[in-house]
Amino acid sequence: MTEASKYGITLEKLRSRAAKGDLTQREIRAYFEPDERRGEAFAPAFKLTEFVDKQGKRPSARTVTELYFGAEMGVVSGPRARLRPxxxxxxxxxxxxxxxxxxxxxxxxxxxxxxxxxxxxxxxxxxxxxxxxxxxxxxxxxxxxxxxxxxxxxxxxxxxxxxxxxxxxxxxxxxxxxxxxxxxxxxxxxxxxxxxxxxxxxxxxxxxxxxxxxxxxxxxxxxxxxxxxxxxxxxxxxxxxxxxxxxxxxxxxxxxxxxxxxxxxxxxxxxxxxxxxxxxxxxxxxxxxxxxxxxxxxxxxxxxxxxxxxxxxxxxxxxxxxxxxxxxxxxxxxxxxxxxxxxx
Structure with missing residues (x-):
C-alpha cells in the first residue's frame, strides 16, 4: 500500500477531521509540512503535502497554518487527548x-x-x-x-x-x-x-x-x-x-x-x-x-x-x-x- 493511498484525504475532509480533533500525529505528519519560504523562527508556517487533494483550491499559508494548529490541538485536547508535556x-x-x-x-x-x-x-x-x-x-x-x-x-x-x-x-x-x-x-x-x-x-x-x-x-x-x-x-x-x-x-x-x-x-x-x-x-x-x-x-x-x-x-x-x-x-x-x- 502506498503512502498516498494510505493517507490520501480531501481538503474538505481534512478540515472536518481537524475541527473534530481526531487526527493522529502520524496523519498530521502526512498531511502537513513546513513552509520554509513563509515561516519564521518560532513562528512556523505550514503547507499541505501531496497526500491532500486540494479540490482545486489554493489555501493561503495562514489558512493552512491555522488548520495545522487546530489539528495539533486535537492531539492535546480532543477526543484522542494526550495532555502531556x-x-x-x-x-x-x-x-x-x-x-x-x-x-x-x-x-x-x-x-x-x-x-x-x-x-x-x-x-x-x-x-x-x-x-x-x-x-x-x-x-x-x-x-x-x-x-x-x-x-x-x-x-x-x-x-x-x-x-x-x-x-x-x-x-x-x-x-x-x-x-x-x-x-x-x-x-x-x-x-x-x-x-x-x-x-x-x-x-x-x-x-x-x-x-x-x-x-x-x-x-x-x-x-x-x-x-x-x-x-x-x-x-x-x-x-x-x-x-x-x-x-x-x-x-x-x-x-x-x-x-x-x-x-x-x-x-x-x-x-x-x-x-x-x-x-x-x-x-x-x-x-x-x-x-x-x-x-x-x-x-x-x-x-x-x-x-x-x-x-x-x-x-x-x-x-x-x-x-x-x-x-x-x-x-x-x-x-x-x-x-x-x-x-x-
Missing part, C-alpha cells in the same frame, strides 16, 4: 485531568509553541509545564500579537471565561512590541556611550510610545475581564525576562548588528535588558492601578526575570525559554496562582 511521555487520563483546577491561558509563544516534535523539536512553553498541575485548554498561539488578541480574537478568552469554569486567567502579550522592535526603537551604535551603563540612553523616545500602546491593550483586556462574573476571574500578567541577543540571531542579534552593535557585547545585552525592564515597570504599574481602581477583581503581575539565572535557561533562538527556563518560569506563575486560591 511535549517530550516527557507522561500521559494524563481524562479522569485525572477533570480533577485538576481549570486555568485559562491566552497569549503568544511563551504560552504556546508547536507541541509535536516534528518538523523540528521545540522547547517546552510555560503552559506545557503548567499542564502537569492544571487543566489548561489550548487558546494561546505562537506569533499572536496583543492588539489582535484583545480586539479581533477577544472571544477566544471571553467565551470560556463567561462559561463560569475559570477563576484564573493567564495572559502573555506584548513581546513582539518589546523585543521585535529593536531596529525601530534603538539608536545606532555610537549615538551614546559605549559603556554598558549607557544602555538606557540608546532607547528612543518612540519606545515609550510603543509601550503606552501595549499598556492600552492591557487596559482593554482588563475591561473585558472585569465584565465577567460568576466567578470573577483573577488575571495574571507577566513581562518576560532578559533575553540574550546572539550573533546573527533572528529576533534581536541581527537587528542590533545592523545598527552597528556587537550582539555578544555587554552593551547589547544591557540594551535588551533595559527594554524588558521598562516594560515590566509599566506592566507592574498597570496591575497596581487596576487593583486600586477596581477592587472587585484582581490583577496579579508576575515578575519572571528572577527565574532566569543562566544562559542555559534560554533557548538558542534568543527570546524563548529552554526547557529548564520554562520550568522555572512556570513555577513562579504556578506559585502566584496557588497564592490566589481561596482556602477552603
Amino acid at each position: 511535549r517530550s516527557r511521555g507522561r500521559g494524563i487520563t481524562t479522569t485525572a485531568s477533570a480533577a485538576r483546577m481549570k486555568v485559562l491561558a491566552e497569549g503568544d509563544s511563551w504560552f504556546r509553541l508547536p507541541n509535536l516534535s516534528w518538523p523540528v523539536s521545540y522547547p517546552d512553553d510555560l503552559v506545557d509545564v503548567l499542564r502537569q498541575t492544571y487543566e489548561i485548554p489550548g487558546v494561546a498561539m505562537w506569533g499572536a500579537e496583543i492588539g489582535h488578541m484583545v480586539t479581533v480574537q477577544k472571544n477566544n478568552y471571553l467565551v470560556p471565561l463567561r462559561s463560569g469554569l475559570y477563576r484564573h486567567f493567564m495572559f502573555s502579550g506584548g513581546g513582539n512590541d518589546v523585543l521585535a522592535s529593536v531596529q525601530t526603537h534603538v539608536k545606532r551604535f555610537g549615538a551614546a556611550g559605549t559603556n554598558p551603563s549607557s544602555a538606557e540612553s540608546y532607547l528612543k523616545a518612540s519606545f515609550d510610545g510603543a509601550l503606552a500602546t501595549v499598556i492600552g491593550h492591557y487596559r482593554t483586556l482588563a475591561g473585558h475581564v472585569r465584565s465577567v462574573s460568576n466567578p470573577k476571574p483573577t488575571l495574571y500578567v507577566h513581562g518576560y525576562a532578559h533575553a540574550r541577543p546572539l550573533p546573527g540571531g533572528p529576533y534581536i542579534g541581527a537587528k542590533l548588528e545592523a545598527l552597528g552593535f556587537d550582539a555578544n557585547s555587554s552593551l547589547a545585552r544591557k540594551i535588551v535588558a533595559a527594554m524588558v525592564d521598562r516594560f515590566n515597570v509599566k506592566l507592574k504599574a498597570f496591575a497596581a492601578a487596576e487593583n486600586a481602581a477596581h477592587p472587585t477583581y484582581k490583577v496579579v503581575y508576575v515578575n519572571l526575570r528572577p527565574a532566569f539565572t543562566s544562559a542555559a535557561d534560554w533557548n538558542t533562538d534568543e527570546i524563548h525559554p529552554s526547557d529548564a527556563g520554562a520550568a522555572k518560569a512556570a513555577a513562579r506563575m504556578g506559585d502566584n496562582i496557588a497564592a490566589n486560591v481561596p482556602v477552603a
Whole structure:
C-alpha cells in the first residue's frame, strides 16, 4: 500500500477531521509540512503535502497554518487527548485531568509553541509545564500579537471565561512590541556611550510610545475581564525576562548588528535588558492601578526575570525559554496562582 493511498484525504475532509480533533500525529505528519519560504523562527508556517487533494483550491499559508494548529490541538485536547508535556511521555487520563483546577491561558509563544516534535523539536512553553498541575485548554498561539488578541480574537478568552469554569486567567502579550522592535526603537551604535551603563540612553523616545500602546491593550483586556462574573476571574500578567541577543540571531542579534552593535557585547545585552525592564515597570504599574481602581477583581503581575539565572535557561533562538527556563518560569506563575486560591 502506498503512502498516498494510505493517507490520501480531501481538503474538505481534512478540515472536518481537524475541527473534530481526531487526527493522529502520524496523519498530521502526512498531511502537513513546513513552509520554509513563509515561516519564521518560532513562528512556523505550514503547507499541505501531496497526500491532500486540494479540490482545486489554493489555501493561503495562514489558512493552512491555522488548520495545522487546530489539528495539533486535537492531539492535546480532543477526543484522542494526550495532555502531556511535549517530550516527557507522561500521559494524563481524562479522569485525572477533570480533577485538576481549570486555568485559562491566552497569549503568544511563551504560552504556546508547536507541541509535536516534528518538523523540528521545540522547547517546552510555560503552559506545557503548567499542564502537569492544571487543566489548561489550548487558546494561546505562537506569533499572536496583543492588539489582535484583545480586539479581533477577544472571544477566544471571553467565551470560556463567561462559561463560569475559570477563576484564573493567564495572559502573555506584548513581546513582539518589546523585543521585535529593536531596529525601530534603538539608536545606532555610537549615538551614546559605549559603556554598558549607557544602555538606557540608546532607547528612543518612540519606545515609550510603543509601550503606552501595549499598556492600552492591557487596559482593554482588563475591561473585558472585569465584565465577567460568576466567578470573577483573577488575571495574571507577566513581562518576560532578559533575553540574550546572539550573533546573527533572528529576533534581536541581527537587528542590533545592523545598527552597528556587537550582539555578544555587554552593551547589547544591557540594551535588551533595559527594554524588558521598562516594560515590566509599566506592566507592574498597570496591575497596581487596576487593583486600586477596581477592587472587585484582581490583577496579579508576575515578575519572571528572577527565574532566569543562566544562559542555559534560554533557548538558542534568543527570546524563548529552554526547557529548564520554562520550568522555572512556570513555577513562579504556578506559585502566584496557588497564592490566589481561596482556602477552603
